[in-house]
Amino acid sequence: METFNNENDQVDALKRFFAENGKALAVGVILGIGALVGWRYWTSHQQDTARDASLAYEKATSALKSNTPEVLSGAEKFAADNKNTYGAFASLELAQHFVEQNDLPNAEKQLQQGLAAASDDNLKSVISMRLARVQLQMKQADAALKTLDSIKGEGWTAIVADLRGEILLSKGDKQGAVRRGKLA
Template sequence: MEVYSNENEQVDALRQFFANNGKFLAVGVIIGIAALGGWRFWSSHQEGTDKAASAEYQQLTSAMQADKPQTLDAVAKFASENNNTYGALASLDLAKQYVEANQLDKAIALLQSGLKDTKDANLQAVINLRLARIQLQQSQADAALSTLNNVKGDGWTAIVADIRGEALLSKGDKQGARDAWSKGAESQASPALKQMLQMKMNNLS
């Protein structure tokens, strides 16, 4: 089981994977349920569609700049028109821009939309973690805790524990925060993350 020290690393890995392998993403869904002739036609069409979406996504997000609203609008339009993994990645990238501009409601709406656009468990985990952080930033601790329950996979245990502890501490539950951070520190987390969680526990004393 791969363990992630932060969601940014996994976003980069997912983005590279989909950029390199977009043409293969839908193959498994179709095998066994389509006639040979229909499969060949669909495969050719889907390959072209995925390549086009991948190229447009990379072009738009590379040009995105906070001081150029038209570039943000272009990414938003792409995200709304592509109900697939590329649309989800675009929503994730654009939400980051909105967070930096302190437009948290817009960021939340984008992330919630992005969750509906992908079935990739790792990408869903990243989006949910970002969403929980923003909810916590908005003093919505209960909403953040609920969102964290949607993050699946042992590789995310420590990061989930970190955010969960912060949410519980914001509610005045010091023991709950300690328990969450302790669980994260005992997981297969990176040394740096374990040290940070231990420091947080020490600061509670």
């Protein structure tokens, strides 16, 4: 470390430092400010996008009770356009609506669409369970069994075994249904 005899030596050392490192310091400050502004913009953009998606989901699903073709097509468009959790939830809402209307083919279509949009394993399991139940109601026992095979996780074992027993019973396999019932 340098020792300075007087104030002029200190000023000269400071001038030398800035002459040697001034450009690097200026670039560093500019990059730091740019990174900070960019980061704040990005987080603000993400929040705005999430808020817009939430509002669009609420608008699309809250009007489903009216059962008008315009509302249904709007909700279906929202579910198809949003390949995220909101799209999966909208597909679940639409599937429930179609089941209540006894329109099982459209319910199955919505559940398959929701399954494709979901990224969370638990959400995929819930959708798969509902899809298997719809397929069972449509007398598609083999498809329902195949859907159940896609459900992973120990927490679903009892529910899957119970539903598998129902499906096997609908196929006339009483022994298989009893075995699955004992697992549940």
